[in-house]
Structure formats: C-alpha cells, structure tokens
Amino acid sequence: MALDLVPLWAGILALSVFMYVLLDGFDLGIGILSPFAPDDASRDQMMDSVAPVWDGNETWLVMGGIALLAAFPLAFAIIIPAVYFPILFMLIGLLFRGVAFEFRHMSSTRRRLWDWSFHAGSLVATFAQGVVLGTYVQGIPIDGRHFSGGSFEWATPFAVLTGLGLIAGYGLIGACWLVMKTEGELQNWARGKARLLTFGVAAFIAMVSVWTPLIQPQIQHRWFAWPNLLLLSPVPVITLALFVWLLRALRSGREATPFLLALGLFAMCYLGLGISILPMIVPYTVTLWAAASSPKSQAFLMIGTLFLLPIIVMYTGWSYWVFRGKVRAGEGYH
Secondary structure (H helix, E strand, O other): OOOOOHHHHHHHHHHHHHHHHHHHHHHHHHHHHHHHOOOHHHHHHHHHHHOOOHHHHOHHHHHHHHHHHHHOHHHHHHHHHHOHHHHHHHHHHHHHHHHHHHHOOOOOOOHHHHHHHHHHHHHHHHHHHHHHHHHHHHOOOEEOOEEOOOOOOOOOHHHHHHHHHHHHHHHHHHHHHHHHHOOHHHHHHHHHHHHHHHHHHHHHHHHHHHHHHHHOHHHHHHHHOOOHHHHOOHHHHHHHHHHHHHHHHHHOOOOHHHHHHHHHHHHHHHHHHHHHHOOEEEOOOEEHHHHOOOHHHHHHHHHHHHHHHHHHHHHHHHHHHHOOOOEEOOOEEO
C-alpha cells in the first residue's frame, strides 16, 4: 500500500504559511508603525532591529507558494485567480518595502520619501494579505474544477475587515518586537502602542469570530454543533487568557514575554482557522486529497523538500541567534 503523503504536505504548507505570518509579520508591523516613531533616530533604530532578518523571513512565503503549486495544483489553480489582484498588490507592496529599506540608508536628500515608501509598502502588503485571508475564509465559488467568480470576488466587507484586522495584528507583534529589542524612550513608546493595539486586535478577532459563522453554515456547524461546542471551547478561552496575560505583561515591564504572547495569539487564530476549514483546502468544496498531485509527484518532490526544509529552519534559527540581544541607537547589536 502506497504511503499517503497528503497529510505531510498539508503540514509543510501550513508550517510555511504560519512561519511567514509570524516572522514577516513583525517586520511588516515595524513598517506600519514607522511613521509614528518618536523621532528620526528612533525610526532608524526600529529599522535596524529587523535589518538582519527581514529578507530571510520571506523565504517562508516562497516555500508556501511552491508547496501549494507542487503538492496541491488544483487548489493553486482555483485560489490564485480568485485573489489575483490582492496578491499582485501584495507583491508590489513587498517590492516597494524592500527597495525603500535599502535605499533610505543611501539617500540623504530623499530619506523621507523612502521612509514613506517603506510604510506604504508594508501597509499595502499587509492589507492585501488580510484580504486574501478573508476571501479564502468566506469561500471561493467554483464550477467543476475551475474558479467561477469575477475579478473582484475579493472586494467584500468581510475581506476588508480581515485586511484591517491583519494591519492591527502585525502592528501588535511589531510593537512587541520593539519592546523586546529596544530600551529607553523607544521601548516605552512601543509598549504604549502595544497596549493600544492589543485592544484593537481583540476587537477585530471578536468581529471576525461573530461574522464568520453567519456567512458560512459549515463553520457554524463545526463550532456550535454538540459536542463540538464543548470540545472546542478551550480555543476561545485560551485566546482570551492570552489577551489578559499580554496586557499584564506589558504593564509589568516584561520584555520578551509580550512578543511571545502576541505570537501565541496568532497561533490560536491559526488553529481556529484550521479547525474551521480542514480537511478542505478550497473552502468549502475541495478536500486536500481531491486537490493533491499524483502520489509519484508528491514522493519525488518530498525528496528535495526533506533536504531543503531543515536547512531553512536551521538558517532561520541561526540568524536569530546571531542577532539576538538589544539594538541601540547608532551602535547595532550587543
């Protein structure tokens, strides 16, 4: 009997998306917060805090895209046309952010322009990712094996709400990253922004959690049918506990704890998404197995993936270990 690689590929895809959201999320959050920095020196310090790692974080985005295309080609063929414009805007935003990040250090007369380009690129990329998520959750219309909607199927109030919510979420983990990586005035500023954004993220999660079951009966049944209501109740309870813990950690002067708790909130939201969607990969019509490539193709691709994935994980861990510690103005890492 042939080994079923579909769950393993689903795990690799889920890991890639999750790692991208966590790692690139906080440096996109830095870009979102950058115009509100106390001063130019603080803005430089904010960008110095992510300078060694921001481009490596995007490796996980590439990994996720390749995994979707190679292991689940039918899902790729349906999902991408449905969110073509948001993905295009995301890529343009990431391009602007990357160019601005490099050029602002070389320009003395146009630094302000590059600073705003960095902010705009981060904002557009984040909002576009949230719109993709909202479009995915609300469901993608298909006819047989093809996307049957229009070019602006993604332009819905729910998708816009998730886009705004992701801006608040990335801003939160960006602020918590600064609490962990900086000191003094900038750290106090980031702590204040993190407290404010915690309430904002809580509000967005509450709105999405109420709205989602109303637009998708499958999700309503998954969460509220008995005994699922009892079995899944720890998810919202733990999420609420993390919010309370995060606020207390910010008030008590903790440094690393708020960042870890913010990541925990994203993990719980990701878990909730998995509970709502799985085993579907194209909500709510195509399962993982129906969208998968042939077993021989998956086995062939797995050989290279099992070699490459540990390298990516080790390099990511090594880079964060090397650049651990505080970032101080004009001094770099210590």
